[in-house]
Amino acid sequence: xxxxxxxxxxxxxxxxxxxxxxxxxxxxxxxxxxxxxxxxxxxxxxxxxxxxxxxxxxxxxxxxxxxxxxxxxxxxxxxxxxxxxxxxxxxxxxxxxxxxxxxxxxxxxxxxxx
Amino acid sequence: xxxxxxxxxxxxxxxxxxxxxxxxxxxxxxxxxxxxxxxxxxxxxxxxxxxxxxxxxxxxxxxxxxxxxxxxxxxxxxxxxxxxxxxxxxxxxxxxxxxxxxxxxxxxxxxx
Numbered sequence: 001x002x003x004x005x006x007x008x009x010x011x012x013x014x015x016x017x018x019x020x021x022x023x024x025x026x027x028x029x030x031x032x033x034x035x036x037x038x039x040x041x042x043x044x045x046x047x048x049x050x051x052x053x054x055x056x057x058x059x060x061x062x063x064x065x066x067x068x069x070x071x072x073x074x075x076x077x078x079x080x081x082x083x084x085x086x087x088x089x090x091x092x093x094x095x096x097x098x099x100x101x102x103x104x105x106x107x108x109x110x111x112x113x114x
Numbered sequence: 115x116x117x118x119x120x121x122x123x124x125x126x127x128x129x130x131x132x133x134x135x136x137x138x139x140x141x142x143x144x145x146x147x148x149x150x151x152x153x154x155x156x157x158x159x160x161x162x163x164x165x166x167x168x169x170x171x172x173x174x175x176x177x178x179x180x181x182x183x184x185x186x187x188x189x190x191x192x193x194x195x196x197x198x199x200x201x202x203x204x205x206x207x208x209x210x211x212x213x214x215x216x217x218x219x220x221x222x223x224x225x226x
Contacts, residue, residue: 056212102163108156
């Protein structure tokens with residue numbers, strides 16, 4: 001069974017631009033969660049989608065948004081990029097809503113804002 | 115590869131020895147706990163999980179112990195190998211509908 005696939009692996013953007021990251025969950029998984037990982041803050045929850053609906057949201061500004069499609073693939077968007085948005089963005093999929101079940105992570109997208 | 119934490123606590127063990135990685139969790143209501151391993155340049159990889167109705171669970175070469183009284187979780191790795199070198203994260207969740215909250219991580223360094 002294929003794992004969680006995130007694209008692209010690496011991105012370099014300029015301050016003020018916007019970016020869209022993509023995540024394809026494991027086949028059959030309907031929950032997709034997004035995390036931001038930085039050396040200073042560790043892994044921080046962004047949001048969770050289940051059956052195309054946002055179920056949980058972390059403490060991030062409105063510049064961070066996401067969506068999920070009917071095939072469970074998810075995208076997250078960051079608008080008006082800031083230098084502090086440079087991070088590894090990780091997506092995790094699981095079979096059930098909520099995170100009290102095995103969640104499998106992708107390799108992440110490394111975003112660098114210059 | 116990426117640096118997942120510049121100032122993480124580090125545990126150095128000799129190859130073949132057993133490793134114990136500790137984690138203090140924050141929410142006494144948490145009922146689900148999970149350990150992840152993250153190697154440089156990769157996403158976190160599931161190792162083992164445990165629910166609050168258990169105090170011990172074993173996997174292949176790994177054991178997780180849960181002490182709810184003191185809100186402590188530990189991961190034991192038997193016969194540690196060089197391939198076990200990575201950053202290890204514990205995470206907690208509760209009520210089945212809340213996101214995983216991750217600890218800061220511990221870097222395990224295996225000395226061959």
